[in-house]
Amino acid sequence: ETGVTQSPTHLIKTRGQQVTLRCSSQSGHNTVSWYQQALGQGPQFIFQYYREEENGRGNFPPRFSGLQFPNYSSELNVNALELDDSALYLCASSYWGGETQYFGPGTRLLVL
Amino acid sequence: SQQGEEDPQALSIQEGENATMNCSYKTSINNLQWYRQNSGRGLVHLILIRSNEREKHSGRLRVTLDTSKKSSSLLITASRAADTASYFCATAVLTGANNLFFGTGTRLTVIP
Numbered sequence: 485e486t487g488v489t490q491s492p493t494h495l496i497k498t499r500g501q502q503v504t505l506r507c508s509s510q511s512g513h514n515t516v517s518w519y520q521q522a523l524g525q526g527p528q529f530i531f532q533y534y535r536e537e538e539n540g541r542g543n544f545p546p547r548f549s550g551l552q553f554p555n556y557s558s559e560l561n562v563n564a565l566e567l568d569d570s571a572l573y574l575c576a577s578s579y580w581g582g583e584t585q586y587f588g589p590g591t592r593l594l595v596l
Numbered sequence: 597s598q599q600g601e602e603d604p605q606a607l608s609i610q611e612g613e614n615a616t617m618n619c620s621y622k623t624s625i626n627n628l629q630w631y632r633q634n635s636g637r638g639l640v641h642l643i644l645i646r647s648n649e650r651e652k653h654s655g656r657l658r659v660t661l662d663t664s665k666k667s668s669s670l671l672i673t674a675s676r677a678a679d680t681a682s683y684f685c686a687t688a689v690l691t692g693a694n695n696l697f698f699g700t701g702t703r704l705t706v707i708p
Contacts, residue, residue, distance in 0.1 A: 486640075
C-alpha cells in the first residue's frame, strides 16, 4: 500500500451539485496529481499541484478546480456536476520532478 | 485522447503460463511505466523504463521498450491467480508537468 489516502471512498450526487474530494499525500511528497478514470478506461490527467499552485492541466473544463495546502494535502472540486462526471477519481503524490507517482485508492463518484 | 493503447484488451491464461501485454504510444517520451489495478481500485506502480533503456527486469516482470516503434511490452512469467488485474502502461512526456498519459489497459485473468 502507498501512504496516499483519499476521502470519501464513495459518493453519490445529483446533476448540478458540487462535490469536494480530498487527498492526503504520502509523507515527504510535495506534488499531487489528480486523475479521472471512467468505467472501462484508463485514468486521464486532470491537473497537478506543487507549492500550492496548479502546475499543468489536462483537457478538463474550469468547473474542475483544486487546492493544495501547506501540508501538501489536496482537494479536487467539481461544480455543476454532469452525468459524465461519474467516475473513479484518483490522486497521486510524488516528489517534484519525481518519475514515479503513488496512487491512492480513489473516490468513486456517481452522478444521478 | 489517451497517449497509449494496450493490446490485447483482455487476456485469459492458466496459472503458471506467461502473460504478455503490449503498449503503443504516440509521442516522444521520458519514460514508460506499467501499473496494475485490482477491481477498480488504486493503481500500483510495477516498473519504470527510461527512454534510453531497452529492457528491464523486476522479479517475474520483464519490460521492453522500442522507441523507434513507440512500443513496449510487459511479460509476467509463471503467472499466479493473484496476478488477475488490469494492467496499464503510462508514458511521461518530455515537456510539462510530470503527468502520466495512460492507455486503456489490458484485463488479465489467471485461471487457477
